[in-house]
Amino acid sequence: MMRELTALTRRELLRLARNPQAIATSLLLPILYLLLFGQAFNIGKFLEGPVLSFVLRGAPTYFSYFSAGMAGFVAVTATLFIGANVIFDRLFGVLKRTAASPATAVSIFGSRLIAGSIQPIGLAFLVLGLAILLGHLGLTGLEVTASVGVVGAVEIVLAIVILSVMFASLFLAIGFSIEQPQTYFAVVNAINLPVLLTSVALYPWGFLPGWLADVASYNPITLAVNVLRENLFAGATAYYPYGPAVYLLGLFGWAVVMNVLATLLAARALAPKR
Amino acid sequence: MASAAANAVTVEGLSKTYNGTVRAVQNVSFDVRPGEAFGFLGPNGAGKTTTVSMLTGGLAPTAGHAVVDGIDVFRDPHAIKRRIGLVFQESTADSDLTGRENLELAAALFGVPRASTKQRVDSLLERMQIGDAADRLAKTYSGGMRRRLELAVGIIHAPRVLFLDEPTLGLDPQGRAGFWRYVQELRKENGMTVFVTTHYLDEADTICERIAIIDHGHLVAIGTPSELKDRLGGDVVSVRATRTGPEVEAVLRGLPGVVSVTKYDDSYRVKAPRGEELIPTLVEACTRAGVGLAGISLKRPSLDEVFLEFTGREYREDEGMTATDRALRVGQVQQAFGRSRR
Numbered sequence: 001m002m003r004e005l006t007a008l009t010r011r012e013l014l015r016l017a018r019n020p021q022a023i024a025t026s027l028l029l030p031i032l033y034l035l036l037f038g039q040a041f042n043i044g045k046f047l048e049g050p051v052l053s054f055v056l057r058g059a060p061t062y063f064s065y066f067s068a069g070m071a072g073f074v075a076v077t078a079t080l081f082i083g084a085n086v087i088f089d090r091l092f093g094v095l096k097r098t099a100a101s102p103a104t105a106v107s108i109f110g111s112r113l114i115a116g117s118i119q120p121i122g123l124a125f126l127v128l129g130l131a132i133l134l135g136h137l138g139l140t141g142l143e144v145t146a147s148v149g150v151v152g153a154v155e156i157v158l159a160i161v162i163l164s165v166m167f168a169s170l171f172l173a174i175g176f177s178i179e180q181p182q183t184y185f186a187v188v189n190a191i192n193l194p195v196l197l198t199s200v201a202l203y204p205w206g207f208l209p210g211w212l213a214d215v216a217s218y219n220p221i222t223l224a225v226n227v228l229r230e231n232l233f234a235g236a237t238a239y240y241p242y243g244p245a246v247y248l249l250g251l252f253g254w255a256v257v258m259n260v261l262a263t264l265l266a267a268r269a270l271a272p273k274r
Numbered sequence: 275m276a277s278a279a280a281n282a283v284t285v286e287g288l289s290k291t292y293n294g295t296v297r298a299v300q301n302v303s304f305d306v307r308p309g310e311a312f313g314f315l316g317p318n319g320a321g322k323t324t325t326v327s328m329l330t331g332g333l334a335p336t337a338g339h340a341v342v343d344g345i346d347v348f349r350d351p352h353a354i355k356r357r358i359g360l361v362f363q364e365s366t367a368d369s370d371l372t373g374r375e376n377l378e379l380a381a382a383l384f385g386v387p388r389a390s391t392k393q394r395v396d397s398l399l400e401r402m403q404i405g406d407a408a409d410r411l412a413k414t415y416s417g418g419m420r421r422r423l424e425l426a427v428g429i430i431h432a433p434r435v436l437f438l439d440e441p442t443l444g445l446d447p448q449g450r451a452g453f454w455r456y457v458q459e460l461r462k463e464n465g466m467t468v469f470v471t472t473h474y475l476d477e478a479d480t481i482c483e484r485i486a487i488i489d490h491g492h493l494v495a496i497g498t499p500s501e502l503k504d505r506l507g508g509d510v511v512s513v514r515a516t517r518t519g520p521e522v523e524a525v526l527r528g529l530p531g532v533v534s535v536t537k538y539d540d541s542y543r544v545k546a547p548r549g550e551e552l553i554p555t556l557v558e559a560c561t562r563a564g565v566g567l568a569g570i571s572l573k574r575p576s577l578d579e580v581f582l583e584f585t586g587r588e589y590r591e592d593e594g595m596t597a598t599d600r601a602l603r604v605g606q607v608q609q610a611f612g613r614s615r616r
Contacts, residue, residue: 003382003385003388004382004383006382007378007379007382007383008379008383010379011368011371011375011379014370014371014375015368015370015371018370018411019370092365092366092369093362093364093365093366094366094367094368096362096366097362097366097367097368097427098383099332100330100331100332100355100360100362101355101380101383101384102352102355102356102383102384102385103383272331272332272333272334272351273327273332273333273334274334
């Protein structure tokens with residue numbers, strides 16, 4: 001099974017590498033957000049001291065707060081089209097060929113999950129790196145005010161990896177259960193924006209009405225960016241009811257649920273038809 | 275029916291009903307002998323692809339039993355996938371991979387030993403005459419090259435039974451002839467059993483040792499091409515008279531050597547062992563009886579005639595094919611094998 005998984009993952013990565021336009025397009029969104037939205041929407045300048053710290057939960061500037069949120073958000077946007085690849089592979093017969101081989105559903109699904117998670121993970125770290133770099137180029141940049149130790153770094157990596165895997169699983173689940181690309185894109189659009197707007201990727205915590213803060217607390221993007229913000233900003237832990245490990249655990253729960261769902265749907269889609 | 279163990283394929287009482295109402299395949303039974311080229315013919319919607327899908331583990335049957343290369347297909351659909359080769363009617367090669375990468379992927383999925391993968395891939399690329407294009411993306415291949423790549427992918431693991439589902443659909447005559455030449459070479463070398471569905475009766479006539487005809491989900495005839503043609507009872511003289519009726523039929527039936535007379539639309543199909551000798555007598559008898567003739571033609575036994583006999587309608591190939599295309603294709607397919615069957 002490892003050989004099947006490796007071969008199918010290689011196929012996915014080769015296809016990705018041979019589509020530089022898709023990679024360039026996926027870079028455009030986070031760069032525009034950082035260069036335009038993040039620079040212009042500097043609400044922190046109207047606040048200062050403890051109020052600012054409360055509103056941004058310990059982040060020194062809105063851009064710093066926002067950068068961590070963007071790292072989580074791109075992990076979602078970069079997985080959006082993974083399910084579409086399943087649909088196009090079905091339309092062009094590639095999935096039929098793979099399903100006719102002895103490859104197991106777990107290998108077929110797993111290879112797409114692995115390859116599909118690599119890009120968002122890479123993009124999320126690129127966003128963090130670019131946000132820090134902007135600060136050295138005379139623009140507003142990400143200010144890391146905490147000393148990130150090994151544990152903190154591992155927690156940040158885990159948060160981004162688990163978030164990427166979770167959303168890759170979700171969109172693969174949709175891809176394996178829908179046949180028409182138009183339907184897929186409609187469903188994905190219906191999910192994408194509500195997921196973003198019920199998280200704290202962009203909103204300052206302190207501005208949220210109570211009900212939205214409650215909803216956002218369980219949002220997987222929120223869980224991931226909480227881990228990032230607690231580790232990146234000194235004193236942030238005082239504003240969060242739980243430590244990063246708790247948020248990681250919640251995020252892991254989301255990922256397990258999505259992964260099981262997607263595996264079941266993939267197995268059903270690849271099983272002999274009834 | 276020979277024992278399941280002795281056959282490459284044994285099918286008993288196979289049925290498939292979709293949504294409880296659409297009966298795509300109904301109680302079909304046949305067997306395919308080891309090393310045989312077996313043709314499965316029928317018009318669109320007859321149940322060919324449904325049958326192939328069931329025999330290759332892609333579709334669960336409603337009823338019946340099938341054993342392929344010693345494996346009970348419906349008990350272990352996963353195991354059967356490792357034992358058989360399958361070439362689909364549509365292109366399934368990955369356009370974004372090169373020909374070589376497509377074959378390497380297939381080798382990994384079908385469990386070709388790592389040590390022999392490179393040799394196997396190189397050998398198939400050369401054999402299928404795509405060695406020069408091996409490192410080009412499959413999306414740049416011509417239709418013929420893609421079909422040959424599909425065939426190479428289907429036999430990467432040297433299966434003992436190869437299923438070909440309309441494998442030459444959309445190919446030009448030269449491409450078809452080349453495709454079948456590769457298949458025949460593989461059969462000769464490896465003794466591989468080939469189960470083929472095709473629209474093209476002349477291809478089946480030339481390539482297949484036995485043929486089954488399926489229509490509306492029922493198996494209506496099975497035998498060697500010669501046996502099926504012999505069942506026609508000889509040549510067919512198609513007679514279009516200026517009028518029809520029992521008296522015309524009586525004239526035709528009264529001719530010496532006539533085996534049967536059947537009315538189709540506004541024509542009569544008159545079967546006789548020697549059609550060319552019957553025609554002068556037929557013209558004379560009709561003239562004497564006052565039956566005017568609007569047209570008369572002689573048809574030698576062919577699978578087209580066999581199909582008409584068993585299904586009651588003419589076989590329709592792809593509608594865009596001209597008579598010239600068809601004549602050219604027949605010549606090229608037969609030339610590829612240096613033989614033709616009556």
